[in-house]
Amino acid sequence: xxxxxxxxxxxxxxxxxxxxxxxxxxxxxxxxxxxxxxxxxxxxxxxxxxxxxxxxxxxxxxxxxxxxxxxxxxxxxxxxxxxxxxxxxxxxxxxxxxxxxxxxxxxxxxxxxxxxxxxxxxxxxxxxxxxxxxxxxxxxxxxxxx
Amino acid sequence: xxxxxxxxxxxxxxxxxxxxxxxxxxxxxxxxxxxxxxxxxxxxxxxxxxxxxxxxxxxxxxxxxxxxxxxxxxxxxxxxxxxxxxxxxxxxxxxxxxxxxxxxxxxxxxxxxxxxxxxxxxxxxx
Numbered sequence: 001x002x003x004x005x006x007x008x009x010x011x012x013x014x015x016x017x018x019x020x021x022x023x024x025x026x027x028x029x030x031x032x033x034x035x036x037x038x039x040x041x042x043x044x045x046x047x048x049x050x051x052x053x054x055x056x057x058x059x060x061x062x063x064x065x066x067x068x069x070x071x072x073x074x075x076x077x078x079x080x081x082x083x084x085x086x087x088x089x090x091x092x093x094x095x096x097x098x099x100x101x102x103x104x105x106x107x108x109x110x111x112x113x114x115x116x117x118x119x120x121x122x123x124x125x126x127x128x129x130x131x132x133x134x135x136x137x138x139x140x141x142x143x144x145x146x
Numbered sequence: 147x148x149x150x151x152x153x154x155x156x157x158x159x160x161x162x163x164x165x166x167x168x169x170x171x172x173x174x175x176x177x178x179x180x181x182x183x184x185x186x187x188x189x190x191x192x193x194x195x196x197x198x199x200x201x202x203x204x205x206x207x208x209x210x211x212x213x214x215x216x217x218x219x220x221x222x223x224x225x226x227x228x229x230x231x232x233x234x235x236x237x238x239x240x241x242x243x244x245x246x247x248x249x250x251x252x253x254x255x256x257x258x259x260x261x262x263x264x265x266x267x268x269x270x271x272x
Contacts, residue, residue, distance in 0.1 A: 031227075031230065035226065035227060046212070050267060050272075052203060085176075087172045112180065120186070127189060134193035134194070135193065138193035
């Protein structure tokens with residue numbers, strides 16, 4: 001079995017940090033923040049103005065020229081990916097019966113999470129709204145090439 | 147005269163089904179998130195690459211899928227608040243059943259407001 005439930009009324013052991021407790025707390029803390037971050041994200045990207053129709057490179061370039069949206073999206077990236085991966089870990093722990101498969105799935109989940117967090121963070125931090133390789137018409141209006 | 151047990155929070159009824167829905171919507175949102183980080187990362191490659199991929203988000207089929215995504219996010223977010231209230235609010239357990247229907251009502255109203263506006267954009271009716 002993947003989850004060991006302690007004997008009731010057994011003395012509390014203080015050998016290791018209680019990671020399950022921290023995970024439980026993280027889901028609630030990040031969840032509360034994500035409600036604000038994601039509803040804000042949906043409002044600005046899908047509701048305001050032309051919604052989905054208006055989303056293109058120039059739209060993203062305009063947003064990420066502002067540190068406010070870089071921080072907003074960076075927070076959303078980290079909190080949501082870790083929240084989602086931890087939720088998937090819970091599901092894997094619930095429904096797998098073979099220890100090897102459970103371990104393999106969880107390693108795959110956290111591996112994917114790490115790759116996407118690093119990728120997304122690098123994209124937000126190294127993003128250039130006016131790249132030289134872009135067709136001028138596709139660039140934000142504040143770019144010199146336009 | 148023995149009284150029937152008052153029932154549990156999770157077995158059957160609203161407590162269980164709200165949990166099932168929370169799982170299903172959570173998994174759906176997780177897989178979208180993986181794709182969404184990858185498609186957004188294309189802005190680092192070239193404006194043309196990003197615009198080509200994001201244009202698929204404006205097609206009717208994906209546009210309808212976005213409605214499903216927004217519905218899933220509305221439910222998962224609001225029911226998540228309900229879970230937090232059950233855990234931390236003194237009267238949370240007592241009102242968990244009512245809170246579920248409040249979640250459904252708010253999600254439904256928000257969805258009813260969003261869906262027509264989004265469909266107008268996707269199907270160029272504006």
